[in-house]
Amino acid sequence: MRFFSLKRFGLLAVLVVAVGLFIFITNHAQANTPVIGDQAIPAASPNWALAKDVSASPALVVTPPPAGQDSCLSCHILGQNKGMWTPLARWILFGGLGLVFVLGVYRSANTWVTRSPRKPFTNRAAGWIDDRYQVSEPLTKILKKPVPKYALRWFYCLGGITAFLFVVQGITGIFLAFYYKPTPEAAYTSIQYIETQVYFGSAIRAIHHWCANGMIVICVAHMLRVFIMGAYKAPRELNWVSGVLLLILTLVFGFTGYLLPWDQRAFWATTVGSEIAGAIPAIGNLALVFLRVGWNVTGETLSRFYGLHVIVVPLATVAFMAAHFLMIRRQGIAKPL
C-alpha cells in the first residue's frame, strides 16, 4: 500500500479543512457590535497606520539591561556585536551534529524496516484494540450484513437524507448556539451579530434555516413512501410508531426554533401556535402554561423554547433515531410489492 494514497490524503485534507473552519468560525469575529435597526454595517478594516504608531511608541521600546549586569543580552538587544564568526561556528558545530543525528535515525529506521514488514499505524492500532477487546469479528459481521439490491432505488434513501440533515442541523446549531443569547434583550441583537459580524455566520444561519424546512419535507416524503408501499405492516409496526414520533419531534423542533430570532413574525407565530395548544379541551390551559411559562409570551417563554430546542428535543430525537435504526438493522428493509 502506498503511503501517500489519494484517499488517505483526501480524508486528511477534509479533516484539516473542517478543523480549520471550526477554529476560524469560533475564534474570529469583528469587534464592533451592530446597532438595532441598522442592517448594513460595513466590516471595518483595521487601521494599520495606527498600529504602526502604537508599536513605535516609547511605552513599547525594549530597554536592554545594563552591560555590567548581563553583557551578552545587552549587546544582543542593542545590536553591537557585528562579528560573523561566532554564529557561523555555532551553526556549523550544532548543524553538523544535527545532521549526524538525522543520519543515525535514518539508518536505524532502515534497519528496523528490514527486520519486520512495515505495518501502517492504523493497522497496528486496530490490532492493539482487537487484542484487548476482540471487536473485529462482531464488527465484520455488522459491516458485511447483506442489504437487498432493491434498497438502492432513489426513494429508499429519503430516510437516510433525513438522518443526514439532522446531523447538519446539529453541527450548524452548535455553531449558532456559540453566539446566540436566549434573552429577550439580546436575542435579536445576537442574531444580527451572527448575520453581520461572525465569519460565515449568515451562511450557517441560512443552512440551519433551509435544512430545517427541507428536513420536514423529506421526513414527510419518507413517511408517505413507507405508507404507500405498505412497509409498516407486521413485523415493522413499532418502526412506524417510532417514525411518526420522530416526525412529531421534527415539528416540535420547527415550532420551538421559530421563536428564537425574537422578531415580530416569530413572536406572533408562537403566540398563535400556543393559543392552538391552549384550545385543547381539559389539558389546554396546562399545555399553554407549560409552553409560555405564564399566560403571555415573555422572556421566560424564550428560555423554555431554547431549552427544549437545544437539549430536550435533540436528546429525544437521538434516542428514537437509535431505536429506529436498530429495528431496521434487525428486520432488514421491507420487500417492495
Next chain:
Amino acid sequence: MSDIEHKTEDSIPFFPDHIKTEFYVVLGVLAVVLIIAIVGMIKPIGLGEPADPLNTPLHVKPEWYFLALYQILKKIPPMVLGIQGKIIGVIFPIILVGLILIWPFLDNKPDKSKKIYRIRMAFVIIAVITIIALTIWGEVS
C-alpha cells in the same frame, strides 16, 4: 416473518457497497447545502422588526407546516353539531395523528396486492393535494 432474511445473490454487503451509495447521496446533499451557504452569504435571511408584544401585526401566521391546520381552525364555523367549532378543529388533528400513530395495528392484514397499493396511493395523493391547497389558501389569505 419470512421477509427478514435475504438471499445472498440478490443482496450486496452493507460495507462497502451500500455505504458507498449512501456516501454519494450525502455528497449530493452536501452540494445543495454548499449552494445554500453561498446564497446565504450573498443574501442573508435577515430579520423582521424586533418583537413588540404591544403591537399586533396585520397578518399573524404560524410556520408554513402548521398553516393547513391553522386555516382549518380559522375557517371552521363557530358551532358544529352543538359543539364549539374551535374544539373540533383542535381535536380533529389530534385524533388524526393518533390514528396515524397506531395505523399498523388497525391495518394488520398482511396484504401485498396491487389493488390495496393503488388505494393507498390514491389516498396519499388526495391527502397531499388537500394539505397543499389548504397551505396555499392560508398563505394568500
